[in-house]
Amino acid sequence: MHLEAVDRLHGKYADMITHIEADALRTDLPSDYADLVISTFGLKTFDRDHQSVLAKQIARILKPGGSFALIEASDPKGWMLRPFYRFYLDRILPQIERFFLKGAKDFSMIGTYTRNYGDSTHMAEALREAGLSVTLKNHFFGCATSVAGYRPVKR
Ligand SMILES: C[S@@+](CC[C@H](N)C(=O)[O-])C[C@H]1O[C@@H](n2cnc3c(N)ncnc32)[C@H](O)[C@@H]1O
Numbered sequence: 001m002h003l004e005a006v007d008r009l010h011g012k013y014a015d016m017i018t019h020i021e022a023d024a025l026r027t028d029l030p031s032d033y034a035d036l037v038i039s040t041f042g043l044k045t046f047d048r049d050h051q052s053v054l055a056k057q058i059a060r061i062l063k064p065g066g067s068f069a070l071i072e073a074s075d076p077k078g079w080m081l082r083p084f085y086r087f088y089l090d091r092i093l094p095q096i097e098r099f100f101l102k103g104a105k106d107f108s109m110i111g112t113y114t115r116n117y118g119d120s121t122h123m124a125e126a127l128r129e130a131g132l133s134v135t136l137k138n139h140f141f142g143c144a145t146s147v148a149g150y151r152p153v154k155r
Pocket of ligand 1: 023
């Protein structure tokens with residue numbers, strides 16, 4: 001699936017992209033290897049221990065001065081429209097997907113995942129503990145939260 005996406009999105013440049021299929025929590029990518037680490041919606045199935053492991057992996061793999069940016073769907077606690085949004089995530093979105101995407105079930109657990117994940121506060125703390133400089137942000141009234149920053153260059 002990823003290879004097809006790379007081919008479709010990057011066309012003639014696709015062969016300049018290396019695709020690695022690996023568990024981010026266990027990957028043995030070399031240390032001080034990456035200029036940039038990104039994740040879009042890949043955190044919500046990780047519990048706190050997993051997030052701490054991932055934070056250490058990111059700190060290890062990034063080059064000094066390298067950057068990271070991670071965003072995840074979140075539970076917008078305190079937002080007055082949260083009950084409607086929860087209903088949308090828990091009930092409506094899985095039905096829309098089932099109806100329009102030929103029975104796909106990618107979003108069937110999105111309600112549970114976002115409720116368990118909460119927001120990116122713990123991920124931010126874990127990244128700081130791993131030695132990274134971190135900015136935590138809310139997006140769309142807390143429906144998504146992001147952590148971004150860099151690995152400081154030690155002098
Ligand atoms: C909701 S999808 C998001 C996919 C894509 N990033 C996007 O924005 O459309 C979550 C992705 O996280 C990946 N993922 C979950 N746990 C992982 C792990 N331990 N190591 C590597 N990838 C993982 C899943 O395989 C899945 O592709």
